[in-house]
Amino acid sequence: MPELPEVETVRRGIEPHVLGRRIVQVTVRDTRLRWPVPADLHARIGGKEIVGTARRGKYLLLQLAGGDRLIVHLGMTGRLFVLKPGQPVKKHDHVDLELSGGVLLRFHDPRRFGAVLPWPASEPTHALIAGMGPEPFGEDFDGDYLFELSRRRSAPVKNFIMDGRVVVGAGNIYAAESLFRAGIRPTRAAGKITRPQYRLLAEKIREVLEEAVQQGGTTLRDFAGADGAPGYFQQKLFVYGREGEPCLVCGATIRKVVLGARASCYCPHCQK
DNA sequence: CTGTTAACCTGAGTGC
DNA sequence: TGCACTCAGGTTAACA
Incomplete structure (x- = not known):
């Protein structure tokens, strides 16, 4: 589901509801996400206060008092809901964080490609975060960086910019x-x-990416911010998902090719 | 090292 | 209504 703008939308959506609250109870109903959710998650983060939220690429980070962090990745279909405690549990509601002040943060993910993992303060880095490319909004990302890194690379440019080791956040x-x-x-x-x-x-x-963040992300199937x-x-997509339709700029028929096993749409007239 | 493919999983949509 | 099939916003492990 979510690329950088959707994750950022979720982060901004949940932050005011979780900041300064303590994790009272952690419930893991299904540990089988992209990586197993530690069965002792409550023992590891229970009782700690959430002092901040952050995002690295498509990873959402809950920063806890004492320097621990909780890594949340939404995979393709993951969602985070801000609810009141006692909400009926639905299918695929895998992890609950009950917070002080009557807030329930619920992780829901039908395909289970997402992740919920603790990142202890004692670990200076995390395997999932280390090795990631620069943030697209950061100073170390620009055209010269892409140019230098891409020399002698034969893979399609789309695959290149979707590679998280090159730059984070740009999905399909x-x-x-x-x-x-x-x-x-x-x-x-x-x-x-x-x-x-x-x-x-x-x-x-x-x-x-900036426009998409301002628009609250892209809703194609089931994406919604934490507030629903x-x-x-x-409404501003020019090519994605528009195979066979006319280009909004020149009227040519949008084409689709498969690159890296992902559908890739483009305008044969506007794009050379 | 780079590049390609399969794999992880469920649900929605399509065509018969 | 049901079945078979395809596809989906991400990532990585395995392989050439």
Whole structure:
């Protein structure tokens, strides 16, 4: 489900409800997520206060008093709900964090590609976070960085920018949309893209992600913020999911190719 | 090292 | 109504 803008929307949605609250009770109903949820999760984070929230790529971090953190990844279908305690448990409600002040933070994930993992204060880094590429909004991400890193790479540029070791946060939707805005075909070899093109692409990646955050993300099937409100960025999609439809800019028919086992739509006229 | 593929899982949609 | 099949916003392990 969620790429960077959706995760950021969730983070902003839950923050006011969790900040300063203590974790009173942790309930794990199903440990079988992307990685097993530790059965002793309550013993490890119970009683601690949530002092902050953060995001690294598509990982959501709950920062706890004493320096511990809880890593939450939404995978493809994960959601976080802010509820009142005692809400009926539905199918796929895998983890509950009952907080002080009458707040229930509930993790729900039908496909179970998501993750809920403690990150102890004693560990300076975490295997899932280490090795990640720069944040697209950070100073160490720009077109020159993409250009240098991509030399001699034959893989399609779309795969290149979706690689979390290159830059975090661009998934299938926003990779396709930023390539459209930059006028670059997703199939082009990453190593053949020029420096000026990468400068434009880096700009468009930031632009697309920023607009999507402002719109509250993209709601295609089941994404919603913690308050249940949908995102509105889908109204600004130029190519994603529009195979066979006319390009909104030139009218040419949008095409689809499969790259890295992911559907990739582009305009054959606007993107070269 | 780079690149490609299969795999993890459930549910929604489509076509017969 | 049911069945078989395809596809879906992510990530990584295994392999060439």
